[in-house]
Amino acid sequence: MSDAVIDVSGLTKIFGDRKVVDDVAMRVERGQICGFLGPNGSGKTTTIRMLCGLLRPDGGQGTCLGFDILREAPEIKRRVGYMTQRFSLYEDLSIRENLDFIARVYGVRERRRAVNATLEQLGLARRGGQLAGQLSGGWKQRLALAACMLHEPRLLLLDEPTAGVDPKARREFWEQIHELAARGITILVSTHYMDEAERCHELAYIAYGKLLITGTAREVVVHSKLTTWTVTGNDLFALAAELRSQPGVEMVVPFGNTLHVSGADAQLLAQTLAPYRERAGLDWQRGKPGLEDVFIKMMDYAPDNFES
Amino acid sequence: MNRYFSWRRFWAVLTKEFVQMRRDRLTFAMMVGIPILQLILFGFAINADPKALPTAVLAADNSEFARSFVRAMENSGYFRVVRHIADTRAGERALAIGEAQFVVTIPEGFARKLVRGERPVLLLEADASDPAATSNALAALLTLNQTAFRHDLRGSLAHLQNQLPPFEVRVHRRYNPEGITQYNIVPGLIGTILTMTMVMMTSLAMTRERERGTMENLLATPVRPIEVMTGKIVPYIVVGYVQVSIILAAAWALFGVPMVGSLVLLSLALIVFIASNLAVGFTFSTLAKNQLQAMQMAFFFFLPSILLSGFMFPFRGMPQWAQWLGEVLPLTHFLRILRGILLKGNGPAEIMPNMWPIGLFLLVAAAIALIRYRETLD
Numbered sequence: 001m002s003d004a005v006i007d008v009s010g011l012t013k014i015f016g017d018r019k020v021v022d023d024v025a026m027r028v029e030r031g032q033i034c035g036f037l038g039p040n041g042s043g044k045t046t047t048i049r050m051l052c053g054l055l056r057p058d059g060g061q062g063t064c065l066g067f068d069i070l071r072e073a074p075e076i077k078r079r080v081g082y083m084t085q086r087f088s089l090y091e092d093l094s095i096r097e098n099l100d101f102i103a104r105v106y107g108v109r110e111r112r113r114a115v116n117a118t119l120e121q122l123g124l125a126r127r128g129g130q131l132a133g134q135l136s137g138g139w140k141q142r143l144a145l146a147a148c149m150l151h152e153p154r155l156l157l158l159d160e161p162t163a164g165v166d167p168k169a170r171r172e173f174w175e176q177i178h179e180l181a182a183r184g185i186t187i188l189v190s191t192h193y194m195d196e197a198e199r200c201h202e203l204a205y206i207a208y209g210k211l212l213i214t215g216t217a218r219e220v221v222v223h224s225k226l227t228t229w230t231v232t233g234n235d236l237f238a239l240a241a242e243l244r245s246q247p248g249v250e251m252v253v254p255f256g257n258t259l260h261v262s263g264a265d266a267q268l269l270a271q272t273l274a275p276y277r278e279r280a281g282l283d284w285q286r287g288k289p290g291l292e293d294v295f296i297k298m299m300d301y302a303p304d305n306f307e308s
Numbered sequence: 309m310n311r312y313f314s315w316r317r318f319w320a321v322l323t324k325e326f327v328q329m330r331r332d333r334l335t336f337a338m339m340v341g342i343p344i345l346q347l348i349l350f351g352f353a354i355n356a357d358p359k360a361l362p363t364a365v366l367a368a369d370n371s372e373f374a375r376s377f378v379r380a381m382e383n384s385g386y387f388r389v390v391r392h393i394a395d396t397r398a399g400e401r402a403l404a405i406g407e408a409q410f411v412v413t414i415p416e417g418f419a420r421k422l423v424r425g426e427r428p429v430l431l432l433e434a435d436a437s438d439p440a441a442t443s444n445a446l447a448a449l450l451t452l453n454q455t456a457f458r459h460d461l462r463g464s465l466a467h468l469q470n471q472l473p474p475f476e477v478r479v480h481r482r483y484n485p486e487g488i489t490q491y492n493i494v495p496g497l498i499g500t501i502l503t504m505t506m507v508m509m510t511s512l513a514m515t516r517e518r519e520r521g522t523m524e525n526l527l528a529t530p531v532r533p534i535e536v537m538t539g540k541i542v543p544y545i546v547v548g549y550v551q552v553s554i555i556l557a558a559a560w561a562l563f564g565v566p567m568v569g570s571l572v573l574l575s576l577a578l579i580v581f582i583a584s585n586l587a588v589g590f591t592f593s594t595l596a597k598n599q600l601q602a603m604q605m606a607f608f609f610f611l612p613s614i615l616l617s618g619f620m621f622p623f624r625g626m627p628q629w630a631q632w633l634g635e636v637l638p639l640t641h642f643l644r645i646l647r648g649i650l651l652k653g654n655g656p657a658e659i660m661p662n663m664w665p666i667g668l669f670l671l672v673a674a675a676i677a678l679i680r681y682r683e684t685l686d
């Protein structure tokens with residue numbers, strides 16, 4: 001008996017004549033936090049919508065919480081907490097009315113108590129009568145998260161829950177996510193932030209609708225076989241331009257005051273960089289590639305099915 | 309917990325709709341304001357009792373009798389002779405340009421026939437395009453033919469007094485042959501206002517969710533289509549009743565419009581009629597991509613409802629194809645029901661022939677709405 005909460009394969013969605021999600025397979029175990037990464041328009045939202053029965057896949061099969069995603073969408077909807085990318089609670093309802101509505105629709109037991117507890121937790125106990133539309137972006141995000149957890153779902157699907165949220169709120173959010181995971185709740189969370197990716201148990205990276213890699217952050221880095229050197233010093237801009245055309249250099253990416261120079265062929269890269277390492281005013285380190293390096297590289301090599 | 313229909317989820321949608329309706333002040337004001345405004349506008353038009361209406365006289369018979377008749381018309385207060393004309397063409401023109409509201413034609417040999425007891429025919433042509441303006445005058449005229457010649461018919465002609473009426477007045481209502489009267493207007497108003505607000509409001513029901521982005525969340529919840537539909541429709545049934553109550557109360561208090569029939573029966577018929585309009589609106593809102601499209605669809609439904617239902621034009625005066633179209637529309641049948649109940653005191657048996665077509669319409673519209681309702685975002 002497998003413990004997979006999400007177990008899908010061959011998931012495909014076609015809009016018009018574009019394969020927006022192409023043959024995606026995904027498996028997430030109970031209590032795991034799976035980070036779902038990929039550039040804008042790569043198909044993250046579409047995949048998540050297919051998982052919770054909001055979109056009908058054009059191909060593929062699988063289960064969510066043990067229910068068939070094609071035939072048992074109502075069962076899945078009842079048990080999943082889905083936080084949409086865009087705020088989708090009612091702006092012309094108050095905070096409390098929104099929570100009340102959600103609690104009723106999901107049939108939450110002891111509704112009043114549950115709503116009050118949620119307001120308390122949010123620190124909005126005294127602002128329950130305020131219209132949701134008047135909340136700031138960060139507060140809307142928190143409210144939406146609280147709303148999708150009201151019915152105590154076993155699986156959370158969070159679509160860019162921290163986009164546009166300040167760092168403190170983000171940190172609190174991630175603490176909460178880890179707490180939930182520790183209680184056995186499974187979480188699939190899409191994000192653009194690499195520091196958030198590092199906080200996930202596993203990662204899935206999607207580009208142009210194709211799932212390029214899955215695994216832990218370490219596995220992803222190892223699997224990429226990428227070697228990265230970092231350099232600090234003067235006039236990095238000119239250096240970057242110069243390095244880009246050199247053999248073995250696949251990526252030159254500035255990170256603030258440092259430059260990440262990466263390539264798949266470690267030996268060739270070392271050879272190429274040898275003369276530069278002699279240069280005065282430059283401080284070279286052989287570093288480990290970060291997730292970002294890996295993902296940028298993967299994007300460059302991703303089959304671009306949008307132009308073909 | 310029921311898979312197919314849950315009262316709790318229905319109730320959740322219902323209360324949400326009510327709260328949102330209350331928050332939307334402008335729309336709310338419109339729903340209450342439109343009936344009052346319309347009624348007052350129409351109502352004063354109804355109530356006006358215009359006097360001294362311009363009248364042209366075509367006297368082919370210049371007898372004492374003819375002059376007496378014209379004098380009697382003027383004495384009634386409703387008619388004011390503005391012109392004496394020579395031929396029918398001039399009469400046509402006077403009516404067409406609005407110079408005269410009435411043209412009286414006293415035929416040749418009127419006096420001779422009258423004296424012989426042959427009951428000559430007086431022709432009165434009325435510009436009935438505004439029936440409220442002419443109806444009282446016409447009513448006054450009908451009493452005239454009994455009194456106009458009281459002084460002229462004496463002596464050897466006295467026996468003509470008794471054989472009433474001594475002549476016939478033939479009225480031609482021009483431009484509006486059926487002559488919608490004031491009592492027709494209140495039922496008509498109820499029907500059209502309901503059609504307008506109900507279809508419009510519900511046609512926005514789903515498109516608003518879609519445009520505001522709340523659709524995704526709604527669809528992600530376990531709520532079922534039938535719960536969303538009923539939950540969104542029921543609040544407007546309540547609104548419909550409020551509107552009808554306002555119109556009826558105002559029509560009765562301000563203008564003394566009679567209500568002969570049973571108000572309970574009226575309320576029952578109302579439910580079906582309102583629900584059928586709401587189902588149409590809901591269907592539109594599942595078809596429309598945005599609120600503008602929804603409004604356009606609502607208008608596409610509203611226009612034929614007004615034009616072909618018998619509210620605007622007399623139903624029997626329309627071409628056959630238009631009548632067939634009209635028979636499909638709920639408003640057509642509802643107007644007949646309303647007039648029947650309010651003015652004629654019709655009971656259940658009499659309104660049945662017009663009840664079931666509305667019911668059938670409701671079933672079909674609701675079925676389409678449910679089929680069209682997407683549980684996914686596809």
Ligand SMILES: Nc1ncnc2c1ncn2[C@@H]1O[C@H](COP(=O)(O)OP(=O)(O)O)[C@@H](O)[C@H]1O
Nearest residue numbers: 015016020038039040041042043044045046047
């Ligand atoms: N309903 C839709 N109809 C047509 N194209 C869509 C629809 N939804 C999304 N897309 C397209 O599918 C692609 C993937 O979108 P999405 O899943 O939202 O990506 P992500 O969430 O990773 O940014 C985008 O190019 C988007 O324009």
Ligand SMILES: [Mg+2]
Nearest residue numbers: 044045085159
């Ligand atoms: Mg997205």
